[in-house]
Amino acid sequence: MAYVANLPVEVILLICADLPNSDIKSLRLTCTRISHIAQLRLTRVFLSADPTNIRVFRAIADHERYRKQIKEIVYDDARLTYWRMSSRTGFEKPRWEETVAMSTEGCPDWFAKVCHQNIAHLAIRKGQDIDLPHHIMRANQVNAQLPLGICWQYYKNLVQQQHEVLISKQHEEAFLYGLTRFPSLTRVTITPATHGWLFAPLYETPMIRAFPYGLNYPIPHGWPGGGGMLSLWEDESEHYKNRWHGFRMVTRVLAQEASHRVTELLIDVNGLPTGLNCSMFYTPSEEYNNLVTILSRPGFRRLDLPLSVGGQEGPDYDWIVFRARYLSEMLSEAEELEHFSLFTTLGMDSGHSLDSVVPGGGGSMAHFIPLQKVFPVSDWDNLRHFQLSRFMVTQSDLMGLLTAISPTIQTVSLNFLTFLDNGGNYHSLLNEIQDTLKWHEREPAFRPNLIIGVDVDPPYIGKGIWVEKEIHKFLYEGGRNPFLADCPNRIEAGMGMQRDTFDIAHERPYLPSASLPSPSIHVPPKDMYMLE
Template sequence: MIFSYLDRGDMISLRATCSTLERVVPCNIDRVFISANSLNIQVFRAIADSELHRHKITEIIWDDARLPEVPEYEEVTSSDDDDDDDDNGGNGGNDDNNNDDDDDDNNDDDNNNDYEYYEEEEDHYGKYDYVYDCWDDDDDNESLCSSMPEWFTRRCLDGGPGGQQQVPYSNSIINRSWPYYEALLIDQRKNMQLNADIEAFKYGLQRFTHLKRVTITPCTHGRQSQPLFRTPMIMAFPFDFVYPSPRPWPYTGFDVTHVDAPWAPNNGHSVEYAYRHCQCRFLSFTAFHMKYKDKRCQCQLGEMSASVHDEYRSYWRGFSLVTRALAECEQDHHVTELTIGGRGIWTGVNCHVFDQKCQEYDDLVSLLQRPGFRRLDLDLNTFMIQRDDDGWKSYRSGLLGKALAQAKDLRHISLRTTTDTSDGTCLYIDPKDEFKKTFPLEMILPFDQWPNLQHFGISNMLVTNSNLVALLVALPKSLRSVELSNLGFAGIGGWWELLNEMRTKLDWRMRPVRERPEVHMTVADLYFDDLEIGYYVHIDDTVASFMYGFGGNPFRKQPVEMVEAHGECMDSLPRGTVGTKRDFLDPSFSARYGFPVENRINR
């Protein structure tokens, strides 16, 4: 029938037309959401108890974006300066999004329609008793309520971390929002104390017979008035409800104290951590800063008590609980895919999980070594690990590589980080130390263990052309897609050289068209002046034309004298080239993007 060609949103509208179509048109839902919210939990359990729907579920999305109960990042004003670096580092920066490739199944165009059909299905499950009875449309106060905390007002107006302009809301809207938000906080606190969310998750592992993927993300709420997923909780919000954007995971941003603490506890003792609070990220485009960045961006050290360290680790509560549940309940599920998001909003799982063995590491390995495990999307918050002694402690420990080597049946691997890169350069590393700081990619990516690999992706990593090309040559014939995004190159050589070597040294051009790997290259994101957090620009079409057609190399070859003058590869972006602008927080968004023609180093 014709409805088999309709997308999920159109199917929902068609079912709402009449009772006959409601019976005839299938209600297709294949994923569910869970978080520390009673409505999300009730809907999750209702689906798990439904014989009609529970067998259709293939994915659980754990929404780890908890509502903030206190200011979660510092207010940045024009009067702020570096003298404000006090002992607040234990609060950590907080996170933002993620997400996946623009062709990822998690991020299709149906994100906003997953639970709309529940409005039609209420008669089957009864009305949910989860209601916040505190919304008054007739309230029209002109002044802000005195009982409302000041931070709530500020955070409602500032657009959230990474926001570049304030959002204008009237006092009456904010006043009406606070009691609703307060009720949400009470409910969230109760569910976290009772662990109601993880208990429901374990129940779902037993009930969803075709479950294959688990996604953990802090990006659910997206931007203000533009959620990534419309969960039952978000769909229940009143029309003009405003609230602070929740970002519980520490994130890389201009407006936070950048806290880099160990993951493993110190037997009840305090732990030493590094923190950075400066405006260095604003200066990343200037030649002066590129030359003197190491002198201007010194991290400071602090000490964090055991209790504060536990609170710091709790930011990643969802990651810890979900991996533990998947390990404990391994007989109850058939999960073969794990997605841990956040890179789209400059966050991810704490990379120090891989510094030394811990419970979370063991639980992750337990899942990876399951027969048939086939997909891992891992976004890591790498803080400033490139500044550690020889650099990259979390990689050099070998634990990440050993964990991935357990996944013998892996088909898809994507490793994205928050390491700062721009124009083919890894920031905050002295060019003289680049080769000392590099490491072979085989140390963390054991490709010899993945004979059936179909997708390989890395983002924001320091590489050498020779090592990366040698790795690509060794990839199996089963490879169908590659992501090489926002890389930093050590020594002479950059994007231009990489593409040239890929074209000449790989046999991909000689393969049948259907067997040629698609190459995805993101070369612009947060470091571009006109790109807000979440947006990025790729040049996939231009790269494909060069790799498999007759197009030219979109990048600019670096004059030797420029490289020698700056000690690194500068301004290798495809000046004047047209790319495609996409949005991690709105996968349906796509727009033409023209790169600036002027030389960015002379701005």
């Protein structure tokens, strides 16, 4: 190490540029000179109802050097839950039932079942991939899994600590403190997907990094998921609404505190079949009004909005959230918006049906909702990125939106869309974009980048096929349409990339399953869109 310490400062900085923060931390402990040169790259901090996350959050907020680097707060809204407890929200002190069935592994039966399912899901998510380094790392943790009795005791302690934080509101106090201590803060992300899957978290928060090696536990996915009729937000109890506790707390504080510089609000489910209960946008509510206040602030420029829409297609609701004016009026408040994304659970809910009357159609035209009545793109003069995922469309209406969109647009992402009966398809949409919008006639620097995502077959949480390079070649370089003419919503084999939003290392060219080697694992469960 003496040789490394004697290297020029520029060389040490080049070495650090290729190291993760965890390795830089170890390097800084070697000697005084290295500790002064090798600085951590801290631009985001994590917060949740967990004492470890709160302690690290406050330590960074109190550090005169690191606090000035923080640009983003990621709030983990995936709370750990009990199987049997007195409160569905976790705010009341759980009272364990002595009669709960215990397994021979020293933990309740339900806990053992979930942990065994976690291991099975690792193989399912790996699919037909060869053994890559990240697969081997997870396999090593599987082999080193702690006895489930120990996992259970550790998990119970975590939930008890979480309960104490929720009662004392330490997490809310810390968030408010961070708003005053991070002068470069511009983004707040709220997510229920932090824990990802076993041994593969989406974010390695201080809480998760502190887990003992090989810890197996029920992976929390935060907000309610799956199908079923959603009641109107105004009719729900506080217990139910507090299942979105982190979202409610963060948006309330951001709305009430006018001195912060937050201009980006990302509500990120990362492809999970969940989101905000969409009915909170049917009539004004505290949560709705808080969002309006945040979006109307000068300089607000980004909103990522996931909505859970289970049951909205039924006759009792008929998509009232999107047909009412409140969602559009809220979005209109963000006059300086540059980046907008909407994601719904359409097609991910069990029993979902749009009553298609055309063979191969996406659904009845009775479900049609004019896009520009929901998304005021003509009011967003600075819009650069627009993403629409899992929404009902017709090609003509979608073309109308793309025609009205600001010429400042740089990226358009249209993912997992449902084309209603006789309402077009991806193949003809690309042809019409090329012939009508004539983006290819713009200067290269002003040509929008179009991205389209479609589901893998069978559908699987987080996985999809994204087409970008081939669309660019088709629109601007004379390439061929990547969607099949006879199956116009399917991608031609060999085009597009299959990715997993929960595993950045999972990326491979799309090929039909018939051309791949037979998998050596069991097939996925029937409906992998449903949360446990």
